[in-house]
Amino acid sequence: AQSVTQLGSHVSVSEGALVLLRCNYSSSVPPYLFWYVQYPNQGLQLLLKYTTGATLVKGINGFEAEFKKSETSFHLTKPSAHMSDAAEYFCAVRPSNDMRFGAGTRLTVKP
Amino acid sequence: EAGVTQFPSHSVIEKGQTVTLRCDPISGHDNLYWYRRVMGKEIKFLLHFVKESKQDESGMPNNRFLAERTGGTYSTLKVQPAELEDSGVYFCASSELTGGSRNIQYFGAGTRLSVL
Numbered sequence: 001a002q003s004v005t006q007l008g009s010h011v012s013v014s015e016g017a018l019v020l021l022r023c024n025y026s027s028s029v030p031p032y033l034f035w036y037v038q039y040p041n042q043g044l045q046l047l048l049k050y051t052t053g054a055t056l057v058k059g060i061n062g063f064e065a066e067f068k069k070s071e072t073s074f075h076l077t078k079p080s081a082h083m084s085d086a087a088e089y090f091c092a093v094r095p096s097n098d099m100r101f102g103a104g105t106r107l108t109v110k111p
Numbered sequence: 112e113a114g115v116t117q118f119p120s121h122s123v124i125e126k127g128q129t130v131t132l133r134c135d136p137i138s139g140h141d142n143l144y145w146y147r148r149v150m151g152k153e154i155k156f157l158l159h160f161v162k163e164s165k166q167d168e169s170g171m172p173n174n175r176f177l178a179e180r181t182g183g184t185y186s187t188l189k190v191q192p193a194e195l196e197d198s199g200v201y202f203c204a205s206s207e208l209t210g211g212s213r214n215i216q217y218f219g220a221g222t223r224l225s226v227l
Contacts, residue, residue, distance in 0.1 A: 043202070
């Protein structure tokens with residue numbers, strides 16, 4: 001069965017600091033991997049996705065993630081956090097038609 | 112172009128009552144999905160429509176939940192009778208059936224259901 005683990009339900013960083021949100025998945029076949037973000041009172045917005053090809057994927061708002069098959073990881077990073085990045089972030093894997101989500105990581109950005 | 116819209120945004124009902132949630136997918140999207148997030152836990156799949164047909168309803172919790180998509184456009188999810196454990200946020204998502212974007216699911220803002 002496919003599953004997703006997000007390490008850390010809450011992450012707090014200072015404005016300008018590196019953002020690192022961790023995601024590990026279990027999969028018996030190469031998966032499709034996604035990061036979604038949910039801002040307050042809004043829906044889930046796709047940040048980036050990995051399907052095939054280049055393992056370093058760039059998304060919106062300066063975020064990127066690297067697919068590492070040997071580590072079964074898909075960690076999300078951003079070099080410099082902005083106050084507007086405060087939100088909840090979800091890693092997801094798509095083994096077939098439905099999406100399997102991690103429990104989410106709430107990112108707080110301190111001034 | 113309008114995104115996935117869900118109505119209502121928030122519903123507060125008493126145990127035993129009935130509630131109907133509605134989802135309008137992006138126009139032209141044949142795939143429609145329902146998900147639920149119980150407080151603090153992961154978002155879990157409920158079911159998947161392809162047009163008006165239920166493709167996969169393996170995630171539906173029990174027979175108190177009924178989803179329909181008559182005509183293959185909007186979908187409703189009815190909970191009858193509602194129980195306390197049904198509280199959570201219900202998300203709807205849609206995607207294309209074919210094409211390069213078929214792997215991308217677009218989500219609505221969700222309906223927050225509170226059963227008291």
